[in-house]
Amino acid sequence: xxxVGLHLPTLSVQEGDNSxxxxxxxxxASDYFIWYKQESGKGPQFIIDIRSNMDKRQGxxxxxxxxxxxxxxxxxxxxxxxxxxAVYFCAESTGNQFYFGTGTSLTVIP
Amino acid sequence: GAVVSQHPSRVxxxxxxxxxxxxxxxxxxxxxxxxxxxxxxxxxxxxxxxNEGSKATYEQGVEKDKFLINHASLTLSTxxxxxxxxxxxxxxxxxxSLQGEKLFFGSGTQLSVL
Numbered sequence: 033x034x035x036v037g038l039h040l041p042t043l044s045v046q047e048g049d050n051s052x053x054x055x056x057x058x059x060x061a062s063d064y065f066i067w068y069k070q071e072s073g074k075g076p077q078f079i080i081d082i083r084s085n086m087d088k089r090q091g092x093x094x095x096x097x098x099x100x101x102x103x104x105x106x107x108x109x110x111x112x113x114x115x116x117x118a119v120y121f122c123a124e125s126t127g128n129q130f131y132f133g134t135g136t137s138l139t140v141i142p
Numbered sequence: 143g144a145v146v147s148q149h150p151s152r153v154x155x156x157x158x159x160x161x162x163x164x165x166x167x168x169x170x171x172x173x174x175x176x177x178x179x180x181x182x183x184x185x186x187x188x189x190x191x192x193n194e195g196s197k198a199t200y201e202q203g204v205e206k207d208k209f210l211i212n213h214a215s216l217t218l219s220t221x222x223x224x225x226x227x228x229x230x231x232x233x234x235x236x237x238x239s240l241q242g243e244k245l246f247f248g249s250g251t252q253l254s255v256l
Contacts, residue, residue: 040183064243075148075235075247076186121185123245130176130237130245134185 040119042137051109051140055122055133060103062124062131067096067107070119070135079107079120114140144170146238148248155226156256163221163251165236171216172238177209180233180250192219226255 045051057065063084068076082089082096082105089096095108105122121135145168153161165175173194178186190200190211198211208230210222219238223230236248 040185066245068247073233073250073252075146075250076237078244078246081244125243125245129191130239132186132188137183 040135040137044139044141045112047140047142049112051112051138053107053120053136055105057103057124061126064125065105066123068121112140114142116140144240144246146246146248148236148251150251152252154254157227158225161223161226163234165219165248167217167238170240174239175219176237177221178235228255231255
């Protein structure tokens with residue numbers, strides 16, 4: 033698997049606004065994608081997933097969009113709340129191997 | 143959803159001692175488990191892939207004699223940090239794959255070596 037130990041980009045949003053977190057993946061053969069949320073000192077928490085035969089999937093307050101043409105994945109969080117402050121990262125999979133993006137640190141400003 | 147339990151959540155130990163971290167899939171059988179290391183403000187660094195009943199596959203640069211991995215059953219994998227030193231201090235996280243798809247993570251173990 034591949035994961036990169038780089039310092040995280042950051043995103044700050046006002047409480048109540050929508051957040052969009054982006055992820056570029058590298059392998060055009062990846063057919064399964066997951067978004068995770070990680071709070072400080074905790075393990076990553078599954079948020080939502082999408083398979084490559086879909087372009088969009090919605091959950092509770094979250095939407096994942098997949099653009100296979102440009103190998104881009106995004107996570108949209110509606111009406112962002114302070115509890116959404118965390119690091120978010122995407123994962124791509126071609127089977128039983130998972131590859132992670134560098135992650136984005138989201139800060140919600142009250 | 144599926145639950146992965148990781149224990150202990152925090153360890154403080156003296157330099158030279160060995161530390162064992164357990165990772166259990168509580169409600170599913172995980173043929174594959176993964177071990178990661180994470181430094182503050184950084185992403186996950188995959189250390190090794192653990193398959194039940196076989197030797198773990200280590201990522202380049204990870205010392206297999208330093209980080210011993212045992213995956214004795216479909217629900218348990220252990221990571222032992224042998225002769226720990228201060229530079230081994232880190233946040234260690236395990237994950238387990240459900241049917242080769244969804245990947246669920248443990249809560250992590252913060253290791254501090256004095």
